[in-house]
Amino acid sequence: MLLYQFQKGTNPRRVMIYLAEKGLDVPRYELDYANGEHRSAQYLDINPSGRAPALVTDTGVAITDSAAIIEYMEECHPERPMIGTDPVSRARVRSLERLGSDLVARGQLWLWNQTGAFPAKESAPAKETADRLYGYVSELLDVLETEIGESEFLAGANPTIADFTAFPIFQTARERFNLPFGENHRRLDAWYKRFRLRPSADY
Structure with missing residues (x-):
């Protein structure tokens, strides 16, 4: 088994944090992103999208989506479940995880226009576009702010894949690009700061 990763990438960090929390x-x-290794013919044979992460299983099957990698690992290692422990909790965790996935997608579009650091993704970043996109980001932050309530983690008292999905886009914006992300959402800001203290969140 081999995990291809990019340590500072938002989606790879979802898997890396999960593995650390799961033990x-x-x-x-x-992957050497700076020199384009993720676009090399060798890696494209593993993951045609040219993105991290990718997990090659012991049988040689390549799993090329971060959520699918986590689900595969959960099925292989059902002890200490992080996807919920019963139908109701699993439904809640998956609901919040999907909100987190949408937040990542919208957040990345915003970053492409806000930072100018992704010319391969957005060749003409525009502040007007970034400002409009952050409105869509805020819609999801508002929902997560309500959903977390006064809980320690997004889905309750214990960390789940919902946390591992949403946390990296906060971390990418705040630490990689020194940009405010969710700072006006009191509960989410407190959640981020708590989770950042966990060893799994080391950047």
Whole structure:
């Protein structure tokens, strides 16, 4: 088994945080994004999208989506479930995880226009576009702010895949680009700061 990752990438961090929280030791390979290794013919044979992460299983099957990698690992290691423990809790966790996935997608579109650091994704970033996109980001932040209530984690008292999905886009914006993200949402801001103290969140 081998996990291809990019340590500072938002989607790879979703898997990396999950593995750390789950206590799973998986061999890793750090892709050299700066020199375009993720676009090399060798890697494209593994993941045609040219993105991290990708997990190659012991049988040689490549799983090329962060959510699918986590679900695969949960099925292989059902102890200490992080996807919920009964039908109701699993439904809640998955609902919040999907909100988190949408937040990542919208947040990345915003970053492409806000930072100018992704010319391959957005060749003509525009502040007007970024401002409009952040309105769509805020819609989801508002929902998550309500959903978390006064809980320690997004889905309740324990960390789940919902946290591991949403946290990295906050971290990417705040630490990689020094941009405010969710700081006007009191509960989410407190959640982020608590989760950032966890060893799994080391950047």
